[in-house]
Amino acid sequence: MNRRTFLKKSIGSLLALVGLSGGTYFYAREIETGMLxxxxxxxxxxxxxxSFNQFKIVQFSDTHIGFHYSLEQLNEVVNTINNEEPDLVVFTGDLVDQANTYNWNDKLIKTLKxxxxxxGxxxxxxxxxxxGYGTDIVKNTMDKAGFQLLKNSHTTIRNADGELILAGIDDVMLGDPNLRKTLTAANPELFTILLAHEPDYADQVVRYPVDMQLSGHSHGGQVRLxxxxxxxxxxxAEKYVEGKHSLNNGKLTLYVSKGIGTTRVPYRFLCKPEINIFxxxxQTAKS
Known part of the structure; x- marks a missing residue:
């Protein structure tokens, strides 16, 4: 264990014991979590x-609805996204926090819809x-809300006479990701965007014709000092925690979202929730 890792784990353990106290705790739990x-x-x-010049992609991730994150808050996210008038919207995983205990209902579907x-x-x-046995019920919810699942698959996005590839893999931790299958028959000459929940998977992605990876999962750490x-x-999500990362001499660019909700602990500190807009x-277009 290197010195930085030791310090992080030691301080993390200390915070777990004594908690964030007083005004700092209130800020981390009640204020910063809402500073989207x-x-x-x-x-x-x-x-x-x-034809894709000025094309706008909005990514949102890790809402973790049910763990100190409500449908009312999600509705604000939806309004924020729509105000951007995006050409494409992508969600990079973790809709609710615990699928087996969440009170599933049509309100969530209507909000996402x-x-x-x-x-698309x-x-x-x-x-x-x-x-939490959420695989089927989450898919059913997203289907009804008009979202298309990319599970070890890709699609071609067409805009006028131009095309790009949008691909997505199954979850690395609890799914069965297969990037080779995902990109089968995809034209490697086209600009290719991969959705992968876990950012550290980028170290595998660099071996494939992918230009841009969008991930979440890390929450940016939620608490940063x-x-x-x-x-x-x-x-x-231990190597690539948040922000932009260039891999393989710039052939792959990874963007890691801090996400929207929280998990494990209901607070954020120096790590505001975010929606990502690309x-x-x-490069031949005039700015």
Whole structure:
């Protein structure tokens, strides 16, 4: 165990014992968890067709509804997404926190169904979606809400005379991911976006013709301290915790969302929830 890992685990254990006290605890639980921010990135590539210039993709992830996150809060997220007028919306997993105890009803379906995107709405499984016998009921909910599942599969997104590939793998922890199967018959010359819940899977993705990976799972650590960073992240989110990462000399760019909800502990500290907005630009297009 290196020094940084030792410090993170030691401080994390201390916080688990004494908790966040006083005003800091109130802020982390009641204030920052509701400070939803919009994280914007511009994606440049010669592989992006002219017809996709200014094409807007909105990613939301890790809502964990039911664990200190309500349908009312989700409705605010939906309104925020629609205000962006996205061309494409993707959800990168973990819809509810515990599928076996969540009170499933049509209200969730109706809320998600309100999300509008001219080129479609897509999603992938996260570990919490498979957990608690949630696999089928989560899929049924997303189907009825108008989202298309990408489970070791891909689709071609067409805009005028241009095309790009949108692919998604099954969850790494509790599913059966197969990237080779996912990209079978996909044109490697097209700009390819992969949805993968766990960000550390990027170390496998670099061997394939993928240009951009969108992930969640980490929550950015939820609790971060100055000079130390995140105190804890789950398995397969230990190397790439948040933000942008360039792999294989820039051939693959990974973006890790901090997500929206919380899990394990109901607070965030120096790690605001976020919706991620990506604007595509071809490098030959005028800015």
């Amino acid at each position: 921010q919009l994280k914007r990135d511009v994606i440049f590539s010669k592989k992006i067709p002219e 309100k999300i509008q995107a001219s080129n 709405k897509y999603w992938i499984y996260g570990n919490h979606d498979h957990g 100055p000079f130390i960073g995140d105190l804890y992240t789950p398995l397969y 604007t595509l630009k071809t």
